[in-house]
Amino acid sequence: MNERRKPYPFDQIEPKWQAAWDKDRSFHAPNPSEENFDPAKPKYYVLDMFPYPSGAGLHVGHPEGYTATDIVARYKRLRGFNVLHPMGWDAFGLPAEQYAIKTGQHPVITTRDNVAKFKSQLKRIGFSYDWEREVNTTDPAYYKWTQWIFLQIYDSWFNPETKTAEPISNYQGADPDGVRLAYVAEVPVNWCQELGTVLANEEVVDGKSEVGGFPVVRRPMRQWMLRITAFADRLVEELESLDWPESIKALQKNWIGRSEGAEISFPVVGVDDNITVFTTRPDTIYGATYMVLAPENPLVDQITTEEQRKSIESYRAGIATKSDLERTDLAKEKTGAFTGASATNPANGEPIPIWIADYVLMGYGTGAIMGVPAHDERDLEFARQFGLAVLPVVQAPGKTPEESIGYTDVGVAINSPLLNGLSRAEATTRIIDWLEQNGHGRRDIRYKLRDWLFSRQRYWGEPFPVIWRNGKHEALPESELPLEPPALEDFKPTGTGEPPLAKAKDWIRYSDGASRETNTMPQWAGSCWYYLRFCDPRNDQRFVGEEPERYWMGGGKPGGVDLYIGGVEHAVLHLLYARFWHKVLFDLGYLSTPEPFQRLVNQGMILGEDGRKMSKRWGNVIDPIDVIEIYGADAFRCYEMFMGPLEQMKPWSMKGVEGVSRFLARVWRLIMEENQAGEWVLSGEVQEVEPRKSELKVLHATIKKVSGDIETLSLNTAISQMMILVNALTNAPAKSVSALRSLLVLLNPFAPHLTSELWQTLAEKFPGVGASITEQRWPEHDERLLIEDEIEIVLQVNGKLRDKITVALDATDAALEAAALANKKVQNAVGGQTIRKVVVVPKKLVNVVTG
RNA sequence: GCCGAUGUGGCGAAAUGGCAGACGCAACGGACUUAAAAUCCGUUGGGCUUAAACGGCCCGUGCCGGUUCGAGUCCGGCCAUCGGCACCA
Numbered sequence A: 001m002n003e004r005r006k007p008y009p010f011d012q013i014e015p016k017w018q019a020a021w022d023k024d025r026s027f028h029a030p031n032p033s034e035e036n037f038d039p040a041k042p043k044y045y046v047l048d049m050f051p052y053p054s055g056a057g058l059h060v061g062h063p064e065g066y067t068a069t070d071i072v073a074r075y076k077r078l079r080g081f082n083v084l085h086p087m088g089w090d091a092f093g094l095p096a097e098q099y100a101i102k103t104g105q106h107p108v109i110t111t112r113d114n115v116a117k118f119k120s121q122l123k124r125i126g127f128s129y130d131w132e133r134e135v136n137t138t139d140p141a142y143y144k145w146t147q148w149i150f151l152q153i154y155d156s157w158f159n160p161e162t163k164t165a166e167p168i169s170n171y172q173g174a175d176p177d178g179v180r181l182a183y184v185a186e187v188p189v190n191w192c193q194e195l196g197t198v199l200a201n202e203e204v205v206d207g208k209s210e211v212g213g214f215p216v217v218r219r220p221m222r223q224w225m226l227r228i229t230a231f232a233d234r235l236v237e238e239l240e241s242l243d244w245p246e247s248i249k250a251l252q253k254n255w256i257g258r259s260e261g262a263e264i265s266f267p268v269v270g271v272d273d274n275i276t277v278f279t280t281r282p283d284t285i286y287g288a289t290y291m292v293l294a295p296e297n298p299l300v301d302q303i304t305t306e307e308q309r310k311s312i313e314s315y316r317a318g319i320a321t322k323s324d325l326e327r328t329d330l331a332k333e334k335t336g337a338f339t340g341a342s343a344t345n346p347a348n349g350e351p352i353p354i355w356i357a358d359y360v361l362m363g364y365g366t367g368a369i370m371g372v373p374a375h376d377e378r379d380l381e382f383a384r385q386f387g388l389a390v391l392p393v394v395q396a397p398g399k400t401p402e403e404s405i406g407y408t409d410v411g412v413a414i415n416s417p418l419l420n421g422l423s424r425a426e427a428t429t430r431i432i433d434w435l436e437q438n439g440h441g442r443r444d445i446r447y448k449l450r451d452w453l454f455s456r457q458r459y460w461g462e463p464f465p466v467i468w469r470n471g472k473h474e475a476l477p478e479s480e481l482p483l484e485p486p487a488l489e490d491f492k493p494t495g496t497g498e499p500p501l502a503k504a505k506d507w508i509r510y511s512d513g514a515s516r517e518t519n520t521m522p523q524w525a526g527s528c529w530y531y532l533r534f535c536d537p538r539n540d541q542r543f544v545g546e547e548p549e550r551y552w553m554g555g556g557k558p559g560g561v562d563l564y565i566g567g568v569e570h571a572v573l574h575l576l577y578a579r580f581w582h583k584v585l586f587d588l589g590y591l592s593t594p595e596p597f598q599r600l601v602n603q604g605m606i607l608g609e610d611g612r613k614m615s616k617r618w619g620n621v622i623d624p625i626d627v628i629e630i631y632g633a634d635a636f637r638c639y640e641m642f643m644g645p646l647e648q649m650k651p652w653s654m655k656g657v658e659g660v661s662r663f664l665a666r667v668w669r670l671i672m673e674e675n676q677a678g679e680w681v682l683s684g685e686v687q688e689v690e691p692r693k694s695e696l697k698v699l700h701a702t703i704k705k706v707s708g709d710i711e712t713l714s715l716n717t718a719i720s721q722m723m724i725l726v727n728a729l730t731n732a733p734a735k736s737v738s739a740l741r742s743l744l745v746l747l748n749p750f751a752p753h754l755t756s757e758l759w760q761t762l763a764e765k766f767p768g769v770g771a772s773i774t775e776q777r778w779p780e781h782d783e784r785l786l787i788e789d790e791i792e793i794v795l796q797v798n799g800k801l802r803d804k805i806t807v808a809l810d811a812t813d814a815a816l817e818a819a820a821l822a823n824k825k826v827q828n829a830v831g832g833q834t835i836r837k838v839v840v841v842p843k844k845l846v847n848v849v850t851g
Numbered sequence B: 001g002c003c004g005a006u007g008u009g010g011c012g013a014a015a016u017g018g019c020a021g022a023c024g025c026a027a028c029g030g031a032c033u034u035a036a037a038a039u040c041c042g043u044u045g046g047g048c049u050u051a052a053a054c055g056g057c058c059c060g061u062g063c064c065g066g067u068u069c070g071a072g073u074c075c076g077g078c079c080a081u082c083g084g085c086a087c088c089a
Helices: A010-024 A061-078 A094-103 A107-124 A140-154 A228-237 A246-256 A282-287 A299-303 A306-320 A377-386 A424-437 A546-554 A574-587 A624-631 A633-642 A654-671 A693-712 A715-730 A737-747 A752-765 A813-822 A824-830
Strands: A043-048 A082-084 A156-159 A164-167 A182-192 A197-199 A217-226 A259-267 A274-279 A290-293 A337-344 A351-356 A368-371 A441-446 A466-469 A472-475 A509-511 A514-516 A563-566 A600-602 A672-674 A680-682 A790-797 A800-808 A835-841 A845-850
Touching: A010 A107, A010 A633, A010 A752, A043 A061, A043 A546, A061 A082, A061 A563, A061 A633, A061 A693, A094 A107, A107 A624, A140 A156, A140 A182, A140 A574, A164 A574, A228 A246, A228 A574, A246 A574, A259 A282, A259 A424, A274 A282, A274 A290, A274 A368, A274 A441, A282 A424, A299 A337, A306 A337, A306 A351, A368 A377, A424 A441, A624 A633, A624 A654, A633 A654, A633 A715, A633 A752, A654 A672, A654 A715, A654 A737, A654 A752, A680 A752, A693 A715, A693 A737, A715 A737, A737 A752, A790 A813, A790 A824, A800 A813, A800 A824, A813 A824, A813 A835, A813 A845, A824 A845
Parallel strands: A043 A082, A043 A563, A290 A351, A563 A600, A790 A845
Antiparallel strands: A156 A164, A182 A197, A182 A217, A259 A274, A259 A337, A259 A441, A290 A368, A337 A351, A466 A472, A466 A514, A509 A514, A672 A680, A790 A800, A835 A845
16 A cells, blocks of 8 residues: 555644643643632533543544534633533443453453543544543542442432422431432342343333343342432423423433323222222223223232132233233233222222233332223223223214213313313313312322432442441441442352342451442442532542532533533433432532533434444444544544534545545645645745735635534534635635634634644744734624625516626615616516516515516 | 424535525546646536527425415425334323
């Protein structure tokens, strides 16, 4: 392979400037108490979702979001902001541990190597991170505070009166352990045998583990849970004020799944017990013709009659062997079994049979429903399957309205004695009031969201700062943090559900009979608060100092992280968990804003050149470092932004990279030329002259467009506009130093190395240019220069373009109309038709309407 | 089924209700060169008309309809693709 001639010497200038930025601490953001802190500067916090440093290194998806934030960070600095733009490592997790199991190499070592690799790769792209703020979730100095935050959660409860988290010491009830925000419960959990651990609902996709795609089964286990459900309402409501994509808001709302309705009690005939159901349609109670319990519902044992016991037991046994996937298969027929018992419909006193069926889930509502075939498709299907009573709905064929149930075509209820004549909304209110007054039920809200299963049976995670004494848990004293995991030879999961840490007998022993918790926290723990640590990463007294927190998170309106960019895959995982922790810490008085991330943007996935998802399987994976070798980091950055809208999914194109690389080379040759010896020197065409009028116009149009486009993250069109400018300047006989100065500052956030080098070269010959490009001010556009004295007017007949004419800027409407009517092409198009109307849009067009 | 996003040239894509296709890729033609690469200049949505050029005309933003002097853009109804949720009562 012969050496490809480089379009400009990026291989020399890129390492040079990266080293210079490091040496000069160019991108260090001082905190309020530090020297060089300028209180006059507004703050801007721009954050990337920090990566898991895998052994494979960066792929092209990482730098997409990172480049966008880097452009914004550099732009805001030039605009005079104090910019917080940090990077760190989310380094606990399965791959490092699995690698350890395979090779025996400790995850600390693998993590260190992988971080070093990631960091050197990120540096090669020229990101302007403040590396002095680097954090690593696996660093004891970091997870000390993860453990500390867990203890704050453990020591809190949710006060339903104030709807906030409060210290457990405020709790007046008898059983504080029953209300803690972190608690232990024996619950059916998602157990993954292959991974040897339990998983959160959010980590299970289609009955398989999100990591690895291994089967997941339901199994009751004692686990640590976080009471995220207490915050369900606030997590939904407070989404409203956030500048997030609607799709992400919808995903979170959907996941939380709030539904309003009522709880209704049905007395069981002949047994001193009630079956409580949750329904969103209490107004349909008159149509309830049977009840269904989930097969796992403990009430089943109490109410089943002797004759039916056998058939109930065999049905339950059949269900138990089924996976969640089989159970929830929508295509299958309804199954169920009769308990022999019946219940009384509280609304009309009618006895109705009680069944069990697997279409009713123990995990939602009360694990029991009232069957209303007239209103619910699933109930109807079940009733038909088993020949249960189905009340005809309004105007069913062959039925008179008198025999029917439901709402008439004018929307009022019939054959529902308490509700007749009411609208659906009125009927719902009326029936709930009636149920409440008569002790049959109450208004209720239910959520799909479950409490967060927070413990894992893995080695490579934060140990819980908890000890057990006489079967009861208690907090480890704060002075003993960080609690480091024991040194282990064998990291393997035990396979039984007992955590690997249980093998470290010495470590477990705490003191006089007390022992340590052996579960570890899930990977999400460290990422729940890293954005806070970035504000004050070296503080060893507090998880974040009050002043830095107030400045970076509280300052400005409305506060929080000003811009957060990352992948959509975290919509219901990281982004929900972090909001939850943030709210707890906010309630406890540690934070100044109720929400962590004010503006969120998701970058779209980059596909392979073949339009498929990049994967080893298709052989279409692009390695960013390979691209940088050939085209340089600036071309790589610009191409990733030029591909298309940031949020959109789009395929990679090497030809596209080449096009952008050509553009950067044109910028280079605008200022540089090769001398006889083949060295690049300042071009003789660069002169201290005023730009021509046409150049000034396109320059100022570019300043305006690029500034606006960076604010809205329309980075592809910002680059287009700079291409237009460069094309215009290339055609100019003399290259004006002042125009080049502006161009370089505009392009600097996108191509920082190239512009830094060119700036330096310019400044050597023309001292007025100014020392360092990173210390320049962003140019302002002059609206007056954009105004033309002659403008083009579009002439239309009936909305169709017929001609264009050039007129003076100050031409009156009447003059425009006259010019249009005098135009030959307009006259041709009008023909003999009468002119009904002439629409004149000043400075734009004239539309002649005939009729 | 429900929720959300997206449909524009050969391709990636642009267009505050006002010239559809900016910018880039690819393709084609030209300049430079012994030649190639690189670079520079030009053409490029489809069709019809014309011997050719100039010009002229028609069609065109997933489909059907509506609002408007004017719709890629707004409204209503469909279709397709992608993503999420899903016997959630």
